[in-house]
Amino acid sequence: MSRTETTPGSRNPQRDSSNGDVTRRYRRRSPGEPRAVGYLYALPAAVVFGLLILVPLGQSVFYSFFDWDGLSVATPAGLSNYTSLFTDPSLRAPFVHALVLLLFYALFPVLIGLLLAATMSRVKVHGLAFFRTVLFLPQVLAMVVVAVTWRWVYAPSGVLNEVLRRIGLGGLARAWLGDFNLALPAVGVAGTWVGFGLCMVLFIAGVQSIPRERYEAARLDGAGAFREFLAVTLPALRPQVAVAATLTIVAGLRNFDLIYLTTAGGPGNSTSVPAYEVYHRAFETGQVGAAAAIGVALTVLIFVLSVVVSRLIAGRDDR
């Protein structure tokens, strides 16, 4: 965008007014320079984007200022739907849970992905394609399948507890998804399992584009595996890490299906998340205004977090 704005002629109102002849104005540009006519090409997409994204977004913002059951006439609610996001513990808790889940949905997948990519960049793995496919598989599975599988894994007589009992740790066995303190991390682990494959594939692709010479240089300088990772791999992967972090954060914050299908927010409300509350309030309990307010708040949160994270990781002048 900034490049567009600094091209001669497009920003200077004086010149624009003094030179109304559009064709002459364009002729002055060198070929390949962006031109105003380009917006015309973007128009169809812009119209679709506007109708399907911006208008509904505007509508949601509008609805969030009302108490509305979705059918009968709404009553204006002012900012109460927003203030209750801060005052009502049953609305505050889902946001806290979502932030906790970010550890599992974003941080851990990125770390595991980095670890795997670093390993694979150093060690010659036979059948790399096979392992890559297997590790990527959770990403491909439908979320319903993932959720049902993990419900079985965590069931009181499920795989996890069975393994614990076999290895003599039967004391740790429990109904994982029914435990008030552990249900949230338990769902989080399922999320990590789903998410790390994508990060790994992104990072492996990134590692492959790092020039071999850098590694050679590092080794000549006597760098060990860890040093080499910090000095060569990690800096070169910054753009990929930024992309992976943004994708996983967005996916983590708007996560709905995993919660809906495993715990439905329970036990008690200990795993409720904002996206689940939006669905629940809008479609099940007829609190459309409150649902819209949560949705808007969630949008803002996602927007802020992803900007901050991509800024922090990618840096401002990475290319």
Place this chain on the structure above:
Amino acid sequence: MPDIPRLSRRAVTAVAVAGALLAAGCSAPGSNNTPSGQSAKKPSAISTDPASAGKLTLRVWDQEVRGGQNQEITRLNQQFEKKYPNVTIKRTAKSFSDLKTTLKLALSGNNPPDAVEVNQGYPDMVSFVKAGMLLPLDSYSSVYGWKDRYPPTLLNLNRVNADATKFGTGKLYGLSQMGEYVGVYYNKKNLSAAGITPPKTWSQFESDLAKVKAAGQIPIQFGNLDKFPAIHTFGVIQAQATGDQTVRDLVYGSGGAKWTADKTVAAAQTLQDWVKKGYFPPGVNGIGYDDSNKAFGQGKGAFLITGTWAAADLKGPMGSSLGLMVPPASTGGSPTTTGGESLAFGITSKSSHADVAAAYINFLTDAHAQDVILQAGNLPAVPGPSAVQLAGAPVNQEMVAGWKSVNQSDGLVPYLDYTTPTFYDTITAALQNLIGQKSTPQQFAEKLQADVDAFHNG
């Protein structure tokens, strides 16, 4: 450098503009229908003969997509079309949750279906009535004699009051085809292994649980990961403790009944005691509902407290060792249990074929229809005199006989989550806390009462 700030400034402007346009273009969201849009006809103006209505298409939305339910409605639709060749039924069948989420949109359009199946309760039927989208059926009821067809408890579930603030009383907005109730399933083999026979009274049931436990079996199979099952378990315990009328008063908010009253607290105490005594499998809050039913079907557990809808799945694996009874009444009391009826067939107020739709609903629920419903393996809302014999498998016979006995004593109590629009959330979370020993029975009751107070004062 200023890429993102500029972008976001633009985005904000766009959103603000879109919002402003919307705000300028329309007033508060929601339809402005006057309640009961097409005002109720006088009984004398009603035509009960669809044949005289000319050629027309009746559009119907229902959720009867499962085996036996799909079978009965398909058969009845064919018979109706045969009887009235001028009427074509255009049926749209969706699963329960699909219907629940799409019906609102369909009803707010200008051309809604004629007859729709509506879920009872505040978020659905009551809000549709509030928005004037459903036609009151009282005139039809008096023409067709629906009051004599149904026991009052079943009709009341489909009633909404004039200002749409309460249900269970007021005008009639629909009729249901089928009944359902929470019963006590038992495994005959496991009972005799523990040296007991099916209990006849509630206190006998409680002492049987101890015996089964002592015999090293799971007394009651139960899984509450999906949150709703505990409503049924607690509902049954509460109904025995307080009696049916108290539960109805609590749910419909009448007579100043309080959830914090002693007997409801005692019922919560009983549920918590059963957990402590090991009457349920360990980790109840972490076991899925279907998984617990499956475990019972595989012979694990002496009793299972759940709805009649589970009979079809349990029948296969358990065969003749499966038994079903209404929760045994406390000594001197009459049988009572949680239950209800299938979604109600109602008529939309914008329908131009209301009389035909009413005749169709009448046809779907008359004595002949009840037989068709029964033969397809379902529990009809008002089974005929010889229904028990016609029901087929023993468990189906027990199911029909149980339904008849509960309705005879008018012992059916509504689902507890009908109490307020948010009560499902409140009670399911509170029950998980109670079962997980995270709250005392008193705290549990106070949580519920707080929800009710907020609803009535808010």
